[in-house]
Amino acid sequence: MDSFFSDNLSASSTIPFLNVETPLDSIREGRQNPAPVTVASGQNLNGINFGNTQFGSISGIKFNDLNQDSLLTAGEPSLAGWTIFIDTNNNGTLEATEPTTVTNATGAYAFTNLAPASYTVREVQQAGWVQTTANPGPVNVTGGVDITGINFGNSQSGTITGIKFNDNNGNALFDAGETPLQGWTIFADGNNNGVLDTGEGSLVTGADGRYTFANVPPGNYTLREVQQPGWTQTTPNPGPIGVSGGTNAIINFGNRQFGSISGVKFNDLNSNATLDTGEPSLAGWTIFIDANNNGTLEATEPTTVTNATGAYAFTNLEPASYTVREVQQAGWVQTTPNPGAVNVTGGTDITGINFGNNQFGTITGLKFSDTNTNALFDAGETPLQGWTIFIDANGNGTLEATEASAVTGADGRYTFASVPPGNYTLLEVQQPGWTQTTPNPGSVGISGGTNAIVNFGNRQFGSISGIKFNDTNANSLFDAGETPLQGWTIYIDSNVNGVLDPTEPTTVTGTDGSYVFTNVPPGNYVLREVQQAGWTQTVPPVQA
Incomplete structure (x- = not known):
């Protein structure tokens, strides 16, 4: 084989050297290297082509998007140590087989040597942070292109x-x-x-x-x-x-x-300061919170008015101490003591802050001349003006400077108005020459607007007087020179029987012979003398 390549290939040939003794997988990348080629003697093989492409890259910055505008702006710090990955299955989760890189100290990351293709790039989220940039869409890498600016912005939660x-x-x-x-x-x-x-x-x-x-x-x-x-x-x-x-x-x-204060306004008929069964409620009375504790309703102080059942309530009260009072009405007197400070704490409803009142009454009557002494003001009897009637508060029978009094008018009438509920003793100031014919009234009770009528009758007394004398000339006249007789008994012969009876009034003549019957009620009287032995009456008895 060495002889084949040295005999048939020139130095300028572009066909790469292949060492067939080298394993195939070690001299090719993937599937692009051709399979082993066998050349027969005199054979020309065609189509053994070699194609190449340039790789690309994807890069960007991971940054702290302080203003959350999704843009990397001047002054925003980079974030190191964040994992960026190519989400090959596009499920948003980093899988073990997916390519990853970690941002460096400048927040930069890069995927290099990327074959032309479309890639999905994502970041691995970290606790306490939220991504401010939208996930980038597919990044299309073509040969030799470096895609930059695939940035990821986050802000800390x-x-x-x-x-x-x-x-x-x-x-x-x-x-x-x-x-x-x-x-x-x-x-x-x-x-x-x-x-x-x-x-x-x-x-x-x-x-x-x-x-x-x-x-x-x-x-x-x-x-x-x-x-x-x-x-x-x-x-x-x-x-x-x-x-x-x-x-x-x-x-x-x-x-x-907040808390509340409530209670009932009632007519305390028996004046015992307690709301008893049967005592009626009082509607239309003003209850107020006495903020300055002066006992008077001021324009700025909270008020409420009792309803048809006499009930009142202050609601939504802040925790504090409150003084509750009522506005008095003419003709009434408060029977319950003013409540002390009412302490309201959060969520408490204070009940039973009740106000009892009883209506004032009057005591009135007539002072009259009881001429027939029957203790009744009869037709024809005369009213008496200018007599003093008084309330004997200490029960000593005498008008004191501090005791209430009234003077009878021309019609003989007196009146004590606006009398608080209670029991009272009424008396009159006696006048000389008069005797009271009506008994002193007992305790006069006032409650619930009652009006008591108490009359006082008096009659004026007279006197009968004369001289007992020695009528020496028997002419029935007390002549000059005739001698008064002392020690003779004169009596009022009430039953006109001519005899002094044990119950009949008597008097004895004095040294001047005079006698007198005082405090004699109006009426007709028969006067007689008790005869003494050796004397003969010369003045006939007469009816006084």
């Missing part, structure tokens, strides 16, 4: 985390001592409608009140909480939350639970 807490003081800050709230739903409001919709990301706060959205792709997000009954959000809804390049956003949500 971030986290959004925070605490859900009970904002007791309502200052929108998570302060020391405030309690984390478990079981609240925080969500990314993708359509910004304030409602958790299907498909929107959400988390539930844990025992420590914390929620965390991890691996959040760069972007702007709106976070909201799902409200729960009885709570009010104290922190403002956050604006758009920007996440980029591994940033961690902290967004806390504060809420606080």
Whole structure:
């Protein structure tokens, strides 16, 4: 064979040297090398052709797309150590048999010696990052062409985390001592409608009140909480939350639970300061929170009005201490003491802050001249003006400077108005020459708007007087020089029998012979004397 090639081939021949003793697979690439050729003596073989092509390459840069615009812009850092692969089966996953390369310190990668063909190039994702560039379409490599600029941009994902807490003081800050709230739903409001919709990301706060959205792709997000009954959000809804390049956003949500104060306004008929069975409710009364504790309703203080059942309520009250008062109405007196400070804590409903009132009453009556002394104001009897009637508060029977009093008018009437419920003793101030004919009234009870009528009757007394004398001339007249007689008994002969009876009034003449019967009620009386032995009466007895 050596003789064949040296005899028949010139030095300028372009036919490559083939060492047939060399195994075939070691002298050809793939299937392009021809099979062994046998040349017979004098034979000319044609068509033993050799075709060649140039290989191409695909290259690009892996970079941190800080502004997420999918473009490699000045200042954006390269990313080393990322795996780029040719996805031969186009399933998006790196298989063991697929070609790979790793980006270098400058973020560059390259696939070289690529035969002309169409290639799909992909990257292997890394945790905490999101691809910002679209996956490149098929890359068509032709002979000798180097395809560049097949870049992959990524941005680091971030986290959004925070605490859900009970904002007791309502200052929108998570302060020391405030309690984390478990079981609240925080969500990314993708359509910004304030409602958790299907498909929107959400988390539930844990025992420590914390929620965390991890691996959040760069972007702007709106976070909201799902409200729960009885709570009010104290922190403002956050604006758009920007996440980029591994940033961690902290967004806390504060809420606080409000409380209430309620009670009943009632007519305390028995004035015992307790709402008893059967006592009616009072509608239309104003109850207020006395913010400055001065006992007066100010324009800025919260108010409510009792309803048809007497009930009132202040709702949505922040945790605090409150003073509750009522606006008084004319003709009524409060029977329940003003409640002390009412301490409202989050979520508590304070009940039973009741207000009892009883209606004022009046005590009125007439002062009259009881001429017939029957203790009744009869037709024809005269009202008495200018008499003082008083409430004997200490029960000593005497008008004191601090005791309420009224003076009868021209019609004999007196009136104590707006008298609080209670029991009262009424008396009159006596006047000389008069005697009370009506008994002193007992305790006068006032409750629930009652009006008591208490009359006082008096009558004016007279007197009967005269002289007992020695009628020496028997002319029935007390003449000058005639002597008064002392020690004679004069009596009122009530039964007109001419005899002094044990029950009949008597008096004895004095040294001047005079006698007198005082405090004699109006009426007709027969006077007599008790005869003494040796004397004869010269003045006939007369009816007084």
